[in-house]
Amino acid sequence: MSEAVEVKTLIIDDREVSGRRGQTILEVARENDIHIPTLCHLDGLSEVGACRLCLVEIKGNSKLLPACIATISEGMEVSTHTERLQKHRRTILELLFAERNHICSVCVANGNCELQALGQSQGLTHVRLPYRNPDLHVDASHERFTVDHNRCILCTRCVRVCAEIEGAHVWDVMGRGINSLVITDLNDPWGDSSCTRCGKCVQVCPTGALFDKSKVGAEHPKHPDFLPYLNMMREAQ
Amino acid sequence: MSKLKLATVWLDGCSGCHMSFLDMDERLLTLAELVDVVYSPIVDTKEFPHEVDIALVEGAVASIDDEKKIRKIRAHTKTLVAMGDCAVAGNVPSMRNPIGPQAILDRAYIENASAQPQIPCLVVPRLLPIVRPIHEFVKVDVFLPGCPPSADTFYAALTALVTGAPLDIPALTRFGA
Amino acid sequence: MTIEELEQIAKSVLQENAKCDYEVNVCMDLACASQGADLLREALVKATEASGKKVLVRRTGCMGPCSSGPLVRVDPEEILYRRVNAGHADAIVNSLGKEPVAGLQCDLSEHFDKQVRVVLENAGHIDPEKIDDYISRDGYKALLTALTEMTPNGVIHRITESGLRGRGGGGYPTGLKWGTVAKAGGDVKYVVCNGDEGDPGAFMDRSVMEGDPHRIIEGMTIAAYAVGASKGFIYVRAEYPVAVSRLTTALREARRRGLLGNNLCGTTFSFDVEIRLGAGAFVCGEETALIASIEGRRGTPKPRPPYPAVSGLWGKPTLINNVETYANIAPIVRNGGKWFFNMGSERSKGTKVFALTGKITNTGLVEVPMGIKLWEIIDVIGGGVPGGHKLKAIQTGGPSGGCIPADMMGLGVSYDALMAAGSIMGSGGMIVMDDTSCMVNVARFFIEFCMTESCGKCIPCRAGTAQMYTLLTRICEGTATMDDLSLLEDLCSTVKEASLCGLGQTAPNPVLSTLKYFRNEYMEHIEHKRCPAGVCNMKAHVEALA
Numbered sequence: 001m002s003e004a005v006e007v008k009t010l011i012i013d014d015r016e017v018s019g020r021r022g023q024t025i026l027e028v029a030r031e032n033d034i035h036i037p038t039l040c041h042l043d044g045l046s047e048v049g050a051c052r053l054c055l056v057e058i059k060g061n062s063k064l065l066p067a068c069i070a071t072i073s074e075g076m077e078v079s080t081h082t083e084r085l086q087k088h089r090r091t092i093l094e095l096l097f098a099e100r101n102h103i104c105s106v107c108v109a110n111g112n113c114e115l116q117a118l119g120q121s122q123g124l125t126h127v128r129l130p131y132r133n134p135d136l137h138v139d140a141s142h143e144r145f146t147v148d149h150n151r152c153i154l155c156t157r158c159v160r161v162c163a164e165i166e167g168a169h170v171w172d173v174m175g176r177g178i179n180s181l182v183i184t185d186l187n188d189p190w191g192d193s194s195c196t197r198c199g200k201c202v203q204v205c206p207t208g209a210l211f212d213k214s215k216v217g218a219e220h221p222k223h224p225d226f227l228p229y230l231n232m233m234r235e236a237q
Numbered sequence: 238m239s240k241l242k243l244a245t246v247w248l249d250g251c252s253g254c255h256m257s258f259l260d261m262d263e264r265l266l267t268l269a270e271l272v273d274v275v276y277s278p279i280v281d282t283k284e285f286p287h288e289v290d291i292a293l294v295e296g297a298v299a300s301i302d303d304e305k306k307i308r309k310i311r312a313h314t315k316t317l318v319a320m321g322d323c324a325v326a327g328n329v330p331s332m333r334n335p336i337g338p339q340a341i342l343d344r345a346y347i348e349n350a351s352a353q354p355q356i357p358c359l360v361v362p363r364l365l366p367i368v369r370p371i372h373e374f375v376k377v378d379v380f381l382p383g384c385p386p387s388a389d390t391f392y393a394a395l396t397a398l399v400t401g402a403p404l405d406i407p408a409l410t411r412f413g414a
Numbered sequence: 415m416t417i418e419e420l421e422q423i424a425k426s427v428l429q430e431n432a433k434c435d436y437e438v439n440v441c442m443d444l445a446c447a448s449q450g451a452d453l454l455r456e457a458l459v460k461a462t463e464a465s466g467k468k469v470l471v472r473r474t475g476c477m478g479p480c481s482s483g484p485l486v487r488v489d490p491e492e493i494l495y496r497r498v499n500a501g502h503a504d505a506i507v508n509s510l511g512k513e514p515v516a517g518l519q520c521d522l523s524e525h526f527d528k529q530v531r532v533v534l535e536n537a538g539h540i541d542p543e544k545i546d547d548y549i550s551r552d553g554y555k556a557l558l559t560a561l562t563e564m565t566p567n568g569v570i571h572r573i574t575e576s577g578l579r580g581r582g583g584g585g586y587p588t589g590l591k592w593g594t595v596a597k598a599g600g601d602v603k604y605v606v607c608n609g610d611e612g613d614p615g616a617f618m619d620r621s622v623m624e625g626d627p628h629r630i631i632e633g634m635t636i637a638a639y640a641v642g643a644s645k646g647f648i649y650v651r652a653e654y655p656v657a658v659s660r661l662t663t664a665l666r667e668a669r670r671r672g673l674l675g676n677n678l679c680g681t682t683f684s685f686d687v688e689i690r691l692g693a694g695a696f697v698c699g700e701e702t703a704l705i706a707s708i709e710g711r712r713g714t715p716k717p718r719p720p721y722p723a724v725s726g727l728w729g730k731p732t733l734i735n736n737v738e739t740y741a742n743i744a745p746i747v748r749n750g751g752k753w754f755f756n757m758g759s760e761r762s763k764g765t766k767v768f769a770l771t772g773k774i775t776n777t778g779l780v781e782v783p784m785g786i787k788l789w790e791i792i793d794v795i796g797g798g799v800p801g802g803h804k805l806k807a808i809q810t811g812g813p814s815g816g817c818i819p820a821d822m823m824g825l826g827v828s829y830d831a832l833m834a835a836g837s838i839m840g841s842g843g844m845i846v847m848d849d850t851s852c853m854v855n856v857a858r859f860f861i862e863f864c865m866t867e868s869c870g871k872c873i874p875c876r877a878g879t880a881q882m883y884t885l886l887t888r889i890c891e892g893t894a895t896m897d898d899l900s901l902l903e904d905l906c907s908t909v910k911e912a913s914l915c916g917l918g919q920t921a922p923n924p925v926l927s928t929l930k931y932f933r934n935e936y937m938e939h940i941e942h943k944r945c946p947a948g949v950c951n952m953k954a955h956v957e958a959l960a
Contacts, residue, residue: 049717050872052912064911069717084911088874091908095877097412103332104413105322105384111413120411125380126325126372128901129881133334133367154870173712173870176695178880180870 010076025067025078026054036080037089037118040155041068042204044227046164048156053089053118056080064088089122098129099178100136101150102207109208112221115153116207132178139184141191144213145202147182152209154180157224158201165230170195182209241290241399244276245320246310248303249330249368250296253385254321255279258293260388268392271399289313291398293320297330298369302362311375316398319377322384322412324370331368338364381406383414390414415672415679417558420549427550434470436510437489438462439538443476443621444656445778446483450499454484457503465507472547475625477538478529479522480778487538488514496520525776528795530757530783532765533741537625537779542660545667548628554673556747557632560639561679564747569640570596573743575751577763582608582699582736583811583840584916585762585829591733594723595641598731603643605634605685606727606734608704609650609657612696613812614863616843618767619737621779623650623657626741627664631687633740635674636747638685641733646687649704653694661689696813696867700915701726701734703869714869715915736841738767759785762828766839772809772846775800782827789823792846803848807931811840813860813867814920816927817853836927838920852949853932854939858886860924864917875918878909882925889936892943892955899940903929 006021012034019028024047029036039051047068055064059077067080079085096102096115104110136149156173159182163169170193174183184193202210204224211220247255255278261268275289276282285306292314298304311317322328333341342364347354371377381394390409397404431437440446440455455473462469477485482496486506495506495518505515531537540547548554560569574589595603607630611619623630634646650658665687668674676684690708697703698713705727707713726732742764746754754764762784768791771777775797782791792798792805799805807817816837818825825831829839847856865879885902888894906922906929913919929936938944943955 048871049914052872052874052914055912066717070719087904088908088912091878091904092873092912095873095881095908097326098881099873099877101332101335102412103328104411105328106332107413116412120407123407125382125406126319126370126377128372128897129905130373130884131327131331131334131369132877132880132884133331135335153873154876175870177865177868177870177876180876 008072008074008076010072010074010078012078013080019072021072023072025056025065025070025072028072029067029078029080034080036067037122038068039114039118039153039206040157042157042161042224042227044165044224044231045157045160045204048160051153051155052092055085055088057082057085086122090124093119093122093124094127094129096153097124097127098131100132100134100152103150107151107208108211108216108220109151109222111218113208114206139190140213141189142195142197143191144197145190145199145210146213147184147190147210148208149181150209151207152182153207154182155206156182157204157206158182158210161200161204161227165227166196166198166200168194168196168198171201240270241272242275242286242288243272244285244289244292244310244314245274245278246276246285246292246294246296246306247278248294248296248306248324248371249299250321250323251329252278252295254293254295254323257385257388258320258391261392262388264388264392268395268399272395285309285313287313289315291316291318291395293318294324294371295320297323297327298365298371298374299330300362300364304365304374307371307374316378317371317375318379318381318394318398319371320381321386322382325372325380325382326412327368327370328384334367337366379404379406381410382412383410384412386410386414415554415558417555417562420554420558423546424550424552427546431470431550434468436467437470437472438506438510439472439474439477439487439489441475441477441483441485441487441538442473443480443483443624444617445476445480446485449484451484453500454486454498454503457500458486458507461503461507467507467510469507469510472541474539475537475542476534476621476779478534478778478780479525479776481776482520482522482778494520494522522776525780525795525797528786528790529781530765531781532745532754532757533622533629533738533767534625534779534781535745536629537621540626542625542627543663545628545664545671548626552748553628553744554632556744557635557639557673558679560636560747561681561683566596566640566642569636569747572747572751573640576746576754577751577758577761578739578742578746578754579762579829580736581738581742581766581841583814583838585839588735588739591723591735592637592640594721595643595731595733598724600731602645602730603641604727604730604732605638605641605643605646606704606708606732607634607646607648607740608699608701608734608736609648609654610692610699610704611654611737611841612651612694612699612867613814613841613843614860615771615845616769616812616841618769618779618842620654620657622737622741622767623654624660627657627660628668629741629744630661630737631664631668631674633743634687635678635685636743637733637735637740639683641731643733644684644686646685647708647727648687648689649692649698649708650689651692651694658689658691665689695869696863697869697915697917700917702915704734705732714871715917717914738842757783759826759828761830762839766827766842768842768844770796770844770846773799773801773803773805773848773851774846784828785826787823788818788825788827791827791844792823796846799846799848801848803850806847806849806851807853809837809845809847809856809924810843811838811920811923812843813863814838814916814923815840815843816923817847817856817931818927819931836930837923850947850949852890852945852947853928853935854886854889854945855947855949857925857928858883858890861886861921864921868917868921872912872914872918874909874912875914875921878905878913878918879921881905882909882922886925889939890945890950892939892950892952893958894940896940899936
């Protein structure tokens with residue numbers, strides 16, 4: 001006998017919704033057209049809970065929980081857009097914009113950038129924090145792609161897609177704290193690395209940090225939506 | 238009702254915001270019924286007036302002269318508007334920040350000079366070590382991001398500011414728009 | 415190994431010791447060793463040989479008052495000598511049986527009288543490299559009792575009954591944690607000892623690992639029996655080479671004595687322990703980052719739940735406790751939960767070891783019953799602030815803790831009271847500050863620490879601590895505005911509430927607590943460009959005026 005599907009009923013933003021046991025708050029919210037902002041999350045990749053944008057309030061819990069990881073439970077009362085959460089989201093976005101050199105006007109991803117779009121949707125008109133202006137390099141050694149660390153937000157989507165989907169694990173993170181950097185192999189130039197040239201990392205990168213050399217601006221929308229399909233077909237095999 | 242006094246200022250920017258401002262075309266005539274332009278790169282006033290209702294500031298603060306100007310403008314302005322990404326966020330002028338002004342001056346006036354390589358120091362104002370958006374120096378009332386903000390953005394924002402109607406900036410524009 | 419055999423070993427050690435008329439104990443802990451305790455011990459051995467007296471010269475772990483080191487204690491008279499060097503060896507040996515050496519003897523009875531020693535009961539009394547010394551002081555008795563006379567549930571019940579709470583800082587009830595791991599399904603479970611002590615100014619765990627390593631091994635083995643684990647890891651920072659070598663020796667000796675390995679005491683229970691070295695990342699003291707590090711991955715934390723008790727090392731249920739927590743286990747099993755429960759305050763039981771540092775006369779390691787008033791620790795045990803200066807604040811809990819001002823020294827030490835005061839118990843660092851300390855500068859120091867120790871995974875901690883550091887630097891240099899202060903307060907709230915792990919969530923505490931109690935110092939810096947303590951030089955402000 002197959003295991004019965006266990007249904008949980010909960011409240012998200014004053015709406016009664018239901019989901020299956022084991023589903024995350026984010027999944028159930030999206031199924032019900034409740035929008036929770038995300039940045040490091042991507043359908044088809046493992047969750048790291050690093051960007052903290054999807055934090056939600058749960059009644060009876062003083063801590064904020066990431067909706068991408070926290071699973072639903074019966075009778076749970078979730079708030080996704082309280083003033084407290086919106087304040088934290090804006091501050092987090094400000095921290096991101098001030099951390100590196102995000103010059104939207106000259107970026108290949110201008111108009112197709114998730115960070116830029118989030119800034120707008122969360123009502124950010126300026127950054128109150130002092131810009132850090134770090135001196136970061138651009139690695140254009142790869143024949144097809146470029147990595148511009150000035151635009152990287154360390155969401156580690158590239159790291160995860162390379163390890164989990166492509167199975168190459170070329171990307172990883174080096175350094176600690178504010179000095180962290182995504183690297184290829186053991187900090188070798190991308191062009192000299194063991195990269196398989198599949199280009200998945202470029203497609204999943206939410207900003208203009210990883211880009212295709214042959215495309216700029218409006219011609220460079222990214223298509224990370226291949227992942228769930230790819231995973232589904234692999235499971236079917 | 239007397240018309241509001243509008244000033245537009247050009248600090249370290251490319252003048253693109255002013256161009257976009259002019260792109261309002263015939264709508265400028267509508268605006269002209271509501272405001273008087275009392276100071277601007279496109280009018281011939283030398284000194285920033287004593288009392289200004291709305292000042293649109295284009296460009297980041299990059300030199301000691303910019304800093305002096307923005308402080309003076311703030312002192313004489315009721316509503317200060319940061320116009321465009323340079324004023325709001327530093328934008329392209331701030332791209333020199335990671336390497337500092339000396340490297341830029343050397344490249345421009347020494348390495349690439351064919352005759353008399355020297356860094357101008359007499360009339361040209363000294364550069365600040367870091368280019369910064371204007372709100373790091375003075376209080377800014379309204380932020381209009383965009384590179385440049387579109388003519389539609391200008392028209393909607395200015396109309397709202399003049400008439401006191403509500404203004405939802407993120408609905409109009411964003412960084413890099 | 416049976417209890418009878420254990421008692422036999424203890425007896426023979428005591429008999430052997432009884433052959434000597436005197437015991438000369440030399441503290442060989444880091445502070446004393448760095449001042450020549452090694453040479454002193456050799457000189458003492460030579461002097462005793464020359465004198466023909468029957469003297470046992472023993473190296474021991476930390477005796478406590480480190481600032482008075484090198485320390486020597488002569489037993490059975492319990493005469494304590496301080497600031498001893500090799501040149502004093504002859505005089506000390508000659509004085510045995512006569513009057514103590516004048517000028518060397520010190521009376522620290524006030525320092526010791528208020529202390530209650532449970533975790534440190536053997537410190538200064540045994541040679542940490544001799545398992546028999548440990549056994550002679552009831553060592554491993556608790557383990558054998560547990561294995562032969564108690565069920566795993568019985569052990570957990572006794573720990574729960576004792577009211578012991580985690581000594582790593584969080585204060586989670588230990589019995590509850592053990593119960594969760596015990597109930598978790600699966601054949602493979604792990605027991606981990608967190609010895610990644612990284613708070614600035616804290617050295618409690620190092621002293622226990624170096625001075626009484628078998629106590630930790632015994633505690634871990636009892637824990638493993640209780641939760642059903644057969645493998646343990648001790649995670650120690652590589653910066654503690656002596657601790658690593660003492661633990662390695664201790665593990666080897668325990669195996670040789672049959673106190674680790676297969677079928678302990680003829681039961682079906684098997685357990686062994688491996689040492690894993692940390693590479694010095696502070697965040698690896700956070701349990702999920704520690705697990706990643708043991709597994710060989712980058713030391714970054716993971717969101718909880720799932721908690722390690724359910725899914726830890728390699729996805730298996732894992733019990734993680736701090737060094738001091740394990741050090742409390744054997745005495746609790748030996749003396750009963752009630753005994754422990756009767757010590758301490760209402761919701762914080764037992765004792766706590768503190769590393770007393772900063773502007774205090776008796777710098778060193780102290781163990782006090784929970785509930786003791788802070789002033790008793792500072793003024794009586796610590797001997798007060800030296801140099802005629804005035805106490806300003808104490809800082810507990812390291813970079814995760816906060817500053818408690820001098821007028822709150824009537825506070826009793828407990829998890830809840832310290833938390834309510836805006837600090838935390840932490841792992842036991844206690845830094846004393848006097849009127850020469852600038853509280854803004856202190857806050858900046860701790861934020862700088864958190865900034866460099868942030869792993870970089872989540873944005874609030876990675877970029878937030880860096881921004882806080884920038885803003886605090888502005889305040890210290892006299893260039894900050896009131897806007898900067900409100901930005902700083904905004905950042906505190908986001909970093910505290912939105913960070914992924916404990917490091918980030920507690921990083922703003924030093925700033926928040928100094929803002930709470932010393933806001934006037936911040937205001938002096940910002941409004942009058944003046945540092946009341948005279949620490950910050952306001953250089954940038956002076957330059958800007960010029």
